[in-house]
Amino acid sequence: MTEKESLTPAVEEARLRRDELRFALGTFERATTAALAGPGWTAGVRSGLDQLAGAFDNHVVVTEGFDGLYAEILERAPRLARAVERLREEHGELHRMIQDVKGRMSAGELDEAAREEVREVALALLAAFVRHRHRGADLVYEAYNLDIGAGD
Numbered sequence: 001m002t003e004k005e006s007l008t009p010a011v012e013e014a015r016l017r018r019d020e021l022r023f024a025l026g027t028f029e030r031a032t033t034a035a036l037a038g039p040g041w042t043a044g045v046r047s048g049l050d051q052l053a054g055a056f057d058n059h060v061v062v063t064e065g066f067d068g069l070y071a072e073i074l075e076r077a078p079r080l081a082r083a084v085e086r087l088r089e090e091h092g093e094l095h096r097m098i099q100d101v102k103g104r105m106s107a108g109e110l111d112e113a114a115r116e117e118v119r120e121v122a123l124a125l126l127a128a129f130v131r132h133r134h135r136g137a138d139l140v141y142e143a144y145n146l147d148i149g150a151g152d
Contacts, residue, residue: 021052021133028045032126036115041115094132
């Protein structure tokens with residue numbers, strides 16, 4: 001099977017959402033790693049977090065949906081059920097982490113200590129997303145012999 005034949009609608013949609021998520025992660029990372037004392041740090045992080053949350057929600061819909069990527073993978077390669085379950089579990093963990101950062105950001109303008117705390121939690125969130133994206137790319141490769149991360 002060629003790579004072109006592997007691009008089912010579910011794979012193609014997942015690839016598009018993967019690109020959207022990668023862009024949002026970059027925006028969030030730039031916002032959180034900007035100078036803490038710089039003007040607009042809090043507003044930039046909030047905006048980046050909102051973009052990331054939206055992109056993540058889209059990712060979850062196209063991967064976990066009834067006719068989404070995970071359903072297709074399980075039909076195609078049932079042996080990958082544990083890997084799919086792990087990624088679904090990570091979705092819950094990532095959602096909780098996003099909510100944690102949002103909760104820390106809800107107090108208006110943050111003092112320097114609060115900004116430092118938010119940055120540490122945000123960096124942990126970014127690292128968790130990187131690991132999740134790697135596992136997702138590995139899953140797609142195992143199921144389709146297709147490197148979905150090749151454009152990253």
